[in-house]
Amino acid sequence: MSPALLEVDRVSAGYGAVQALNEVSLHVQPGEIVTLIGANGAGKSTLLMTICGQPKPRSGRISLAGADITGQPTHAIMRRGVAQSPEGRRIFPRMTVRENLLMGAEALTKDEPGPQMEQAFALFPRLKERLWQRGGTLSGGEQQMLAIGRALMSKPKLLLLDEPSLGLAPLVVKQIFDAIRRLNAETGLTVLLVEQNANQALRLAHRGYVLVNGRITMEGPGRALLARPEIRDAYLGGGHG
Amino acid sequence: MTPAQAIRDAAIAAAVAFGLFVMLVGLRTDVGPEGGLILRQRWGQVALLCGIVFAGRLAITTLAGRRALQPSTAPGPWTARLQRAGKLLAPALLAVALVLPAIPGIGRYELDIGILVLTYIMLGWGLNIVVGLAGLLDLGYVAFYAIGAYSYALLAQYFGLSFWICLPLAGILAAFWGVLLGFPVLRLRGDYLAIVTLAFGEIIRVVLLNWTELTNGPNGISGIPRPSFFGLPFSMAGGEGTFAGFFGIEPSPSHRVIFLYYVIFALALLTNWVTLRLRRQPLGRAWEALREDEIACRALGINITTTKLTAFALGAMFGGFAGAFFATRQAFISPESFTFIESAIILAIVVLGGLGSQVGVAIAALVMIGGFEVFRGLDEWRMLVFGGAMVVIMVLRPRGLVGTRTPSIALGEKRAIGGDLVGEGRG
Numbered sequence: 001m002s003p004a005l006l007e008v009d010r011v012s013a014g015y016g017a018v019q020a021l022n023e024v025s026l027h028v029q030p031g032e033i034v035t036l037i038g039a040n041g042a043g044k045s046t047l048l049m050t051i052c053g054q055p056k057p058r059s060g061r062i063s064l065a066g067a068d069i070t071g072q073p074t075h076a077i078m079r080r081g082v083a084q085s086p087e088g089r090r091i092f093p094r095m096t097v098r099e100n101l102l103m104g105a106e107a108l109t110k111d112e113p114g115p116q117m118e119q120a121f122a123l124f125p126r127l128k129e130r131l132w133q134r135g136g137t138l139s140g141g142e143q144q145m146l147a148i149g150r151a152l153m154s155k156p157k158l159l160l161l162d163e164p165s166l167g168l169a170p171l172v173v174k175q176i177f178d179a180i181r182r183l184n185a186e187t188g189l190t191v192l193l194v195e196q197n198a199n200q201a202l203r204l205a206h207r208g209y210v211l212v213n214g215r216i217t218m219e220g221p222g223r224a225l226l227a228r229p230e231i232r233d234a235y236l237g238g239g240h241g
Numbered sequence: 242m243t244p245a246q247a248i249r250d251a252a253i254a255a256a257v258a259f260g261l262f263v264m265l266v267g268l269r270t271d272v273g274p275e276g277g278l279i280l281r282q283r284w285g286q287v288a289l290l291c292g293i294v295f296a297g298r299l300a301i302t303t304l305a306g307r308r309a310l311q312p313s314t315a316p317g318p319w320t321a322r323l324q325r326a327g328k329l330l331a332p333a334l335l336a337v338a339l340v341l342p343a344i345p346g347i348g349r350y351e352l353d354i355g356i357l358v359l360t361y362i363m364l365g366w367g368l369n370i371v372v373g374l375a376g377l378l379d380l381g382y383v384a385f386y387a388i389g390a391y392s393y394a395l396l397a398q399y400f401g402l403s404f405w406i407c408l409p410l411a412g413i414l415a416a417f418w419g420v421l422l423g424f425p426v427l428r429l430r431g432d433y434l435a436i437v438t439l440a441f442g443e444i445i446r447v448v449l450l451n452w453t454e455l456t457n458g459p460n461g462i463s464g465i466p467r468p469s470f471f472g473l474p475f476s477m478a479g480g481e482g483t484f485a486g487f488f489g490i491e492p493s494p495s496h497r498v499i500f501l502y503y504v505i506f507a508l509a510l511l512t513n514w515v516t517l518r519l520r521r522q523p524l525g526r527a528w529e530a531l532r533e534d535e536i537a538c539r540a541l542g543i544n545i546t547t548t549k550l551t552a553f554a555l556g557a558m559f560g561g562f563a564g565a566f567f568a569t570r571q572a573f574i575s576p577e578s579f580t581f582i583e584s585a586i587i588l589a590i591v592v593l594g595g596l597g598s599q600v601g602v603a604i605a606a607l608v609m610i611g612g613f614e615v616f617r618g619l620d621e622w623r624m625l626v627f628g629g630a631m632v633v634i635m636v637l638r639p640r641g642l643v644g645t646r647t648p649s650i651a652l653g654e655k656r657a658i659g660g661d662l663v664g665e666g667r668g
Contacts, residue, residue: 054539078542090537092530096648103530104541106523132648154542 003066005030005158005190006051011060013050020046022214023060028158028192033184035193035201035222037235038211044194045087047211048162051192052084053077065157083156085147087163087194093136097127100135100146104153113153119187120149123179141172148179158190159183165197173197177204198235202226210235244303251299258294262287331600334607338506342499352498356505356570358610360563363509365590365602367559370516372588373597374525375552376532378435381422381442382587385415385557387579389564391449394462394574404468404569408562415561416554418445423553427546430535442584450576461575465568470500501570508566512559513599519555521649528552529597529649586610593634595641604642 004027014020020043028034038044050057053074062070069077078084083104092100101120105113121128124145130138135146144164151159161180165173177200183189195201202208205222210231218225225231267287273279341347341355364386371379392411396402402410426437449456456462467475469484475497476483484500485492519525527548530538538545568574590609594601612630616623638644 052540073544074539075542075544078540083542084540086537086540090534090540092533092537094533094646095526095529096650098650099526099648102650103526103538103543106526106543150541 007063009061011057013055013057026209031188033191033205035205035208037198042211043214081157083151083154084160085151089143089147091135091143091146097130104150116153141168161193247302251295254298255291255295259291262290354614356502359505359509361610362603362606363512363563364587365606366512367556368587368591371556375528380435380439383579383583384442384445385560386564388415389561390568390574393565393568394465397466408565411565412558412561416558419553419557420550423550446576463573465572468569595643598643601643
């Protein structure tokens, strides 16, 4: 097996007395889309945030392209080629779309932001139409596109997506997932996707992990996981999946 | 609201007012003829006050109910009008400020007010970096003003350094203290940050008050040297080495006032220029992003620590400059000049002007400080007029006089969107 781009090795983390992650191990190979599914409060977002350095892991090791990044400050980890579209999108409401995109590039690269911006427009043409509009006046779907576009501005090697489908209409979710698939196919970008929308996420991903109460309980190729009856029962909901 | 509801609402308000005024107004103790206390009752005044509250509440509910809500995506008509006026207003204000000392009828008194207003404009712009741009609510800004003033006063007293050498030193010292304050509060936001900065402001003042050996305590420091004009002192003697003597003009006390006016004018412009330049650069945009959403900033790999500390340091530096200027203008400083009310006034200028708006801050400073002087004749009523005016502004324009944010980069014409349409700014 080729060396992993991201390797999470028996990581435990939490907030105060709450232990949110319990010896979680996973790996993401270059060029893969890996999804992490699980119910509310399973620790999905905590795992993403731990990878980003906040909270710091209590035990275990996280490495990025072979280099140990455990316990490093967030901005240092981001500088190594990680970008995140945070949960709830968190675009800057009073700044224009263009300023939002520039914020994604400024802290991390010294390169001209032009080509990256063109890439974001190619992926989400809607952003170009809305370039001079305030982030806060965009629709939810457009804000999600902006959050992903903003993350791409730093030319990441690994893109972390935290619930990009949150609160969006099914048609918009499909658009965004299609864009992620295209991005992965065309540029080979590695994606770690955290989702509650297990059905769509497992269809998109090469591999998936299931997180229950801070532990990884299952892993396997996306389609294979989708076929497992316990996944169908737990996450695809009998009848309304 | 139906008329019956409105009347009920007004009656409740009047009842609350009655509860308050019974003790505050209704009963009064006076010294009687035998030297003991006697109780005077003033039920007439209580009735009058309750009547005013009743009528006022009724007027508010009926008028507010009648005003229909008009949804629109453009900035409100008020904002648009202000925006248009603002385009002309800023250059106009600048031109007036530039030629003010030459305008006939402008005497020493008017120039002094001008210097005062410009000082507060500068302080407002300095605090605007911290509160308006970076969104860090700082209630102790006056501490940096004090540090600047005392830096100059003490350096001049103990080492005989001149104003022009001390000015940058005062700024650097204030910036240093800004970073020192910044470190412990890095993880605080909003209310908690406000409390700590408030305490910081008080600590500095109390230290200045009690460290008598160094600061002379409540007696303050007097005889602070005045600035010279490139080495030429302003003196009434008019000798060879003085300003008047060198230029061969009649010595006049107004020379120094005019000179001071232009010094603070230049300092204020410097503050404005630096702020406007920084806003267009990564650091300035990072400040604004920090104000909008700290977690998103982290996710984008922005170093929150340095971003916050630079905001504190730069804001403090301009406060320090203004403080050094204050010391040289007054020639006397004491801790009394640096009480919490100063912080509150500067913050009020920033908030009333519209967080982050440079021209708004200038107008607010002009109105607040200038207005304060104009209403001097009202004596104790002045604070009431003042408070009332602030309430009115906040009701009519809850985001300040200029509540819009101009994009730091724009294609062709800059578009503005009313502040009321986008997420509420958090401290």
